[in-house]
Amino acid sequence: METSHTGDELARILATLANPHRMRVIAALAHGRNYVSALARELGISRPLLQLHLAKLEAAGLVTAAFELSADGKAMKYYDTVPFTVTLTPQSIAQAARTLTTVEGDN
């Protein structure tokens, strides 16, 4: 559950979600947690590419990672979605825009 974000946080969240691969990752994880190699196979993309997207999703706080040992002793990195609710309206954008830190010239 998300409450309010700074403008920069919101911008990062939106930029992170605005990608087809990452939307599919969220969709896949919404059905249940999974580890990266299996997830890569499920989505039909390369593992390094998936790791890149997972890193961005995690940086934005939209998924979490947890190491776990499989039955046969292998280290698996499991990812799961973080529940969130973000409501976008012109007003909420305006509110967030007030806390943007992008410095350029002046304002």
Place this chain on the structure above:
Amino acid sequence: METSHTGDELARILATLANPHRMRVIAALAHGRNYVSALARELGISRPLLQLHLAKLEAAGLVTAAFELSADGKAMKYYDTVPFTVTLTPQSIAQAARTLTTVEGDN
């Protein structure tokens, strides 16, 4: 007022909103409509740059443009925000992801 979007529409909306300049444009227009030259001065950015961002906002359906003649007969292009409400949750993302059209390899 927004209802449901295709995955591609949602991705475009999010990508459009995920930019500091465009967030500020939404914020500025939320206070009232304005024309591009005045808006550029208010935001402290160049007019060509603002026009680029306005074009993207309009393409995403987040703002509308209307030509109007000023008192002294000059053609002014006024922009205004379009009311919208987009709620993001893992489920809504998953739902949108089903209609993504990005073709790559297979799925």
Place this chain on the structure above:
DNA sequence: GGCACATGCTAGTTTTTTCTTGCAGGTGAA
């Protein structure tokens, strides 16, 4: 005419993001 304001467009650069390729490490099992 010349100045100040409005718009539009385009070509080229810079920056960021995306993606591939390839190599490293580790484990258990045949």
Place this chain on the structure above:
DNA sequence: TTCACCTGCAAGAAAAAACTAGCATGTGCC
């Protein structure tokens, strides 16, 4: 040992986005 899995990382290529600079148009007013 070799094979099939798992992870991590980094360098370089490719693609997309952001931004600048400059020129064009038009208007009314002094």
